[in-house]
Amino acid sequence: MTLWRADLLSDTVTRPTPAMRQAMARAEVGDDVFGEDPTVQALQERVAGLLGHEAALFTPSGSMANQLGLRLHVRPGEELLCDSLAHVVRAELGAAAAFSGITSRTWTAPRGLLDPPDPIALLQTGVGPYQVCTSLVVVENTHNFGGGTVQPLWAIRQVRAATRPRGVAMHLDGARLWNAHVASGVALAEYAAHFDTVSVCLSKGLGAPVGSLLVGSADAIAEARIWRKRFGGGMRQVGILAAAGLYALDHHVERLADDHARAQRAARAFADAAPGCVDPETVETNIVVLTTTDTGWSPAELVAAVAAKGVRGYAAGPEALRLAWHLDVDDAATDYAIDVVTTLLRARPTP
Ligand SMILES: *Cc1c(COP(=O)(O)O)cnc(C)c1O
Numbered sequence: 001m002t003l004w005r006a007d008l009l010s011d012t013v014t015r016p017t018p019a020m021r022q023a024m025a026r027a028e029v030g031d032d033v034f035g036e037d038p039t040v041q042a043l044q045e046r047v048a049g050l051l052g053h054e055a056a057l058f059t060p061s062g063s064m065a066n067q068l069g070l071r072l073h074v075r076p077g078e079e080l081l082c083d084s085l086a087h088v089v090r091a092e093l094g095a096a097a098a099f100s101g102i103t104s105r106t107w108t109a110p111r112g113l114l115d116p117p118d119p120i121a122l123l124q125t126g127v128g129p130y131q132v133c134t135s136l137v138v139v140e141n142t143h144n145f146g147g148g149t150v151q152p153l154w155a156i157r158q159v160r161a162a163t164r165p166r167g168v169a170m171h172l173d174g175a176r177l178w179n180a181h182v183a184s185g186v187a188l189a190e191y192a193a194h195f196d197t198v199s200v201c202l203s204k205g206l207g208a209p210v211g212s213l214l215v216g217s218a219d220a221i222a223e224a225r226i227w228r229k230r231f232g233g234g235m236r237q238v239g240i241l242a243a244a245g246l247y248a249l250d251h252h253v254e255r256l257a258d259d260h261a262r263a264q265r266a267a268r269a270f271a272d273a274a275p276g277c278v279d280p281e282t283v284e285t286n287i288v289v290l291t292t293t294d295t296g297w298s299p300a301e302l303v304a305a306v307a308a309k310g311v312r313g314y315a316a317g318p319e320a321l322r323l324a325w326h327l328d329v330d331d332a333a334t335d336y337a338i339d340v341v342t343t344l345l346r347a348r349p350t351p
Helices: 018-026 038-051 062-073 095-100 117-122 153-166 177-184 188-192 218-230 239-251 256-273 299-307 331-346
Strands: 055-059 079-083 103-107 134-140 169-174 197-201 212-216 287-291 320-324
Touching (some): 018 239, 038 197, 055 218, 062 197, 062 212, 095 103, 134 153
Parallel strands (some): 079 134
16 A cells, blocks of 8 residues: 555556456456456457557556657658657656667657647758758657646647658657647547647556557558567467456546646635646646745655655655546545645745
8 A cells, every 4th residue: 555645746646446456357368468368358349449540559657658769750860749748758768769769859848748849949850961861750649757748639620731741650648638638629530630649648647557559450450560579579378468458548638637637726725725736727637737936845845855754755856746636536535645745835844
C-alpha cells in the first residue's frame, strides 16, 4: 500500500484494480512475436478501430510507440518539428537522435498550445542538398508539460492543411488523448484523422500497469512491427498486459471526467488561497500546474512541505508545482490534498 494520502506525482502511479487483475489472470495468451496472442490482437484491433486507422501495434512504453512513429516518417539526417515542451524532445532522452539519426527543431508554445503559424513558419521542404529537410510535425494532445492542455481541432486542421501538400507527415503523441476526448467531447477518431500515426498510453489515466499502442496504416504498422523487434520491444505472452488495457478501455475512459472535476476543484481552491498561482480556466484536464512565483514558496520547498503531510507532488521547473489526478485519488483524498496545499499557501513562509 502507498504511504501517500494523496499521490499526485503523476497519473502513472496507479495500481491495477482487483477487477483489472482478474481480467489479466483470465487472459488467453500466445507468442505475440509470432502474432499468436489473441488478447493482444483484440486490443490492437479495438484501438485501431477507436482511432479510425487500419492497424495498431502494442508496445511496452509510450516512448517506444512515439519513437516507432518518428522512425517511420523521418530518415536519418532529416528533421522533425515539435514545440519545445514536447515529450518527444524533453523526456525521451534523445532517442530520436540516438536511435534514428533524426534532428529536431522546436517552436515555443505557451502552455504547449498549438498555434498553426509556429510550425508552419519552420517547415522546410525541397531544400535539397543545402539545408535540412522537414519530414514530420509532432503534436502532443493533451500536452503534458503544458499542463494537460487540450489542442484545438481547428489548429490541428490548419497545420495538416499546410503539411499535406508539402509531403510532411504528422504524428500525434496521444499519451493522454483519452483525456482530451473526455474533456472536449471530440471523438478519438476525429483527432486521429489528421495524423499519419498516433501513439496512445494505457498506463497513464487509464490505469493499466504497462502498455501503449502505435496506430496507423496497415503498411506503417507492418514496418513498425519490424522496428519494434529491432528496438528490443518484441514481447511474448503479453496478452496478460493487453487484457489490462482492454479492461481499462471498458471501465476507465469515461471516469476520466472525475479526475478532471477534481483537478478543477483543487485549482479553484488554490486560486482562492493564493490568487494568481493558477488560473482555473487553464486547467482543462487532470493536471494542475501551480506557479509558485508569488507564493513565498519554491517548488522544492512546497513539495517537501506537502510530502510531510502525505501529499506527493512534482517540482516541474524553477517556478512550478505539478499535481496530476488519476483513479487512485478519490474525492476524500482530493479534499485532503486541497486542505494541505491551501493551508501551506495561506501560511506563506517568511522570507
Ligand atoms: C508519459 C508520456 C509518454 C510515454 O511515456 P512512457 O513513460 O515511455 O510510457 C509519451 N508522451 C507523453 C506526452 C507522456 O506524458
